[in-house]
Amino acid sequence: MKFDHASGDSYPGPPHHPLWGHIPILLELLKEVPTRVASLYYADLIREKYNLGDVFYFDLWPVGMQFMMIVDPDVTNQLIVKDSIPKNSILKLFMGFLVGSPNNLLSGDGHGWAKLRRVFNPGFSSGQLNTLIPSMIEESKVFCGILEDHARKQDVFRLEEAATLLTIDVIGRAILDTRLESQVTKNELATAITNQVAWIPQARPNRPWEIFNPLFLIMMWRNNRKMDSYISKVLEERFSTRESRTRVKNVMDLALEAYLAEQGTNSKGAVTMDPQFKKDAICQVKTFMFAGHDTVSGTLCYAWYLLDKNPDKLAKIRAEHDEIFGPDPENASEIIKTRTNILNKLEYTLAVLKETLRLFPPASTVREGHKDLFIADPQTGASLPTENFAVSPTTIGMHRHPKHFPNPHAFIPERFLSTNGSPSESSNPAYLPFSKGPRICIGQELALIEMKIILAMTVRKYDFHATFASGDLDQLKEDGTYWPNDTSGIQEVYGDEAYQVMLGSAKPREGMPVRVSLRKSE
Ligand code: HEM
Known part of the structure; x- marks a missing residue:
């Protein structure tokens, strides 16, 4: 059985128009939230507004996708852990x-994906990650220098932009x-990379036509060529020097x-890489x-915020x-470098990140129904049928659901500490920021590790003050970045002006404009 557009009212969801499905509902919702708010919020906002259950349909055909929204941890578990159904075709x-290519580790499926995961897993083992710590520290020191410049100038800048370059440098290492x-x-x-992200359509399910912008296709192709040529040179260089290298x-x-x-060969003596x-x-x-x-970078900005x-x-x-x-x-980085295990002691820091x-x-x-x-x-x-639906277990919908997390909109890191014998929320089945199952x-x-190091090197040195005041945002207008400088209309979600927008991943609005100062002594 397939979801029948004309009889959509017989399925769980907000009131369904026989011709326009849930488009009128989306248009109503968009009057009540900031226009650019990340579509990841929709499931929770609609569930709350129409007092819906934890699985419901949201049908934007013919202008957008047809979704099955899921904010139930057991159903999610069935789909991403037990059955692990394929990734959605739009992804x-x-x-x-x-x-x-769609055959990459993130959006690939089946044997092709399983092989990639096997090949790449060793690169993310704990032992391997520990070897990366000195380079993370080195890049974080550069970042601290940049923060100090801003602290001296007392200017407003987009923290997300600076943090993005830091995290690109770390991932490059x-x-x-x-x-x-x-x-x-x-x-x-x-x-x-940053240009490619800026060209991504804003991933709003109500604007699917954005991918038909011819300039979009040209820019994607052009950026891919640039990235391919750069990465190809680095890989060839690594390959040709592999036998003499004693380094990490x-x-x-x-x-x-x-x-x-896996191929049953070794590359000894080969001068070029297997194409x-x-x-x-x-x-x-x-x-x-x-x-x-x-x-x-987005998570770090929110942690400081x-x-x-x-x-x-x-x-x-x-x-x-x-x-x-x-x-x-100033001693934190040296201590971490010489005693990497010390990061495991940062229980409150980890709770803040979680x-x-x-x-x-x-x-x-x-996922694909x-x-x-x-x-x-x-x-x-x-x-309930799933055919032709984008099956969407929405993380934010579960994370902000009062049934799963009491006082859901409050920042309470203590939830993630196991104190007085009560278990931490880390094992709450509704908590899945990194997803779960084989595709975790x-x-x-x-x-x-990276975020703990960066927090250890910054939270005691600097004070971060976010500002969304229109005067401050005006100063950032035409700064050559892709943020819209959007101050009109409603600018809050859950009473918070630093809501997420889609730009690649979900990121802080306007790139989190801040003033940074050297920490005042208490
Ligand atoms: C705060 C940081 C991060 C968060 C919250 C996060 C979250 C996620 C989530 C939710 C997924 C599942 C996506 C899906 O099913 O479509 C995922 C997959 C993935 N992430 Fe992350 N991620 C983070 C950092 C990273 C980093 C640092 C790397 C890279 C080195 C990375 C590489 C990947 C890859 C390659 C996948 C696909 C894995 C697979 O399907 O086998 N992520 N991430």
Whole structure:
């Protein structure tokens, strides 16, 4: 059975128009929220507004997609852990534009994906990640220098832009063992990556036609060519020097070893890389570069933002760092470098990151429904069809659901501490910022290590104050970035002006404009 547009009212969801489906509902909603708000919020906002159950349809045909929205952890578990149904075709299309092929680790499926995952898993093992710590620290020091410049100038700047270049530099070290230095100079690869992200249609399900903009296709192609040529040179150079190298191996070196082991060969004596491996490798490097930078930069911006808004939590994280690294913030990086395990002691810092990811998850999965897949409605037990639907377990919808997280819109890192025998919310089945099951984020540990280091190197040194005042945003107008400088109309979601917008992943509105100052002594 297929969802019948004309009889949509017989399925769970907001009132359904026989001709226009849920388009009128979306138009109503858009009057009540900021126009650019990330579509990831829709499920929760609609569920709340129409008092819906935890699985419902949202039908934007013919101008957009037909969704099955899911904010139920058990149904989600069935789809992404037990059955792990394929990724949605729109994601494949989108990733195909972004990195040149849909057969990448993020949007691929089946045997092709399983092989890639096997080949890349060794590059993300704990032992391998520990070897990356010195380079993360080195790049974070450059970032601190940039913050200090801003603190001296007392100017307003987009924190997300600065954090993006930091995370591109970190991921460049992790994946390619190359210093891109995009924080201090214009790097070709970093420029192509940020330009590619800026050209992505705003991923609003109500604007599918944006991908038909001919300029969009040209820019995607052009940026891919630039990225391919840069990455190809780095990979060839790594390959030709592999036998003389005693230094740390990077993710791609380990992937090449795993690939050759699977082929039953070794590359000893070979002067050029296996062309098939190289082609696949370039596509995967791009996937890692995209998936591994803005998810982290956005989360960091929200962590600084939430700590500033919650001075008692800021005091707690600072106290933890004082206790673990001693009173001088300048010593933290050396201590981490020599005793990497010390990062495991940062329990409150980890809780801050987890709570930040609960409130502002940068990504969510979208899967493909099919004719044999039906879902039992958790409220009524009715069997619901999935064919032709984008099956969307929406992370933010679960993370902000009062049933799963009491006082859901408040920043309470303590939820993620196991105190007085009560378990932490880390094991709450409704908590899934990195997704779950076989398609769980491969970069989860890398991201957490990186973010702990950056927080350890910044929260005791600087105060961050976000500002969305129109006067401050005016100063950033025409700063050469792609943020819209949008101040008109409603500018809050859940009473918060720093809501997420879609730009690649979900990111802080306007790139989180801030003033940074050197920390005032208390
Ligand atoms: C705060 C940081 C991060 C968050 C919240 C996050 C979140 C996610 C989520 C929700 C997925 C599942 C997406 C889907 O099913 O469509 C995912 C997958 C993935 N992530 Fe991350 N991610 C983060 C950092 C990273 C980093 C640092 C890397 C890179 C090195 C990375 C690489 C990937 C890849 C390659 C996949 C696809 C894995 C697969 O399907 O086998 N992510 N991530």
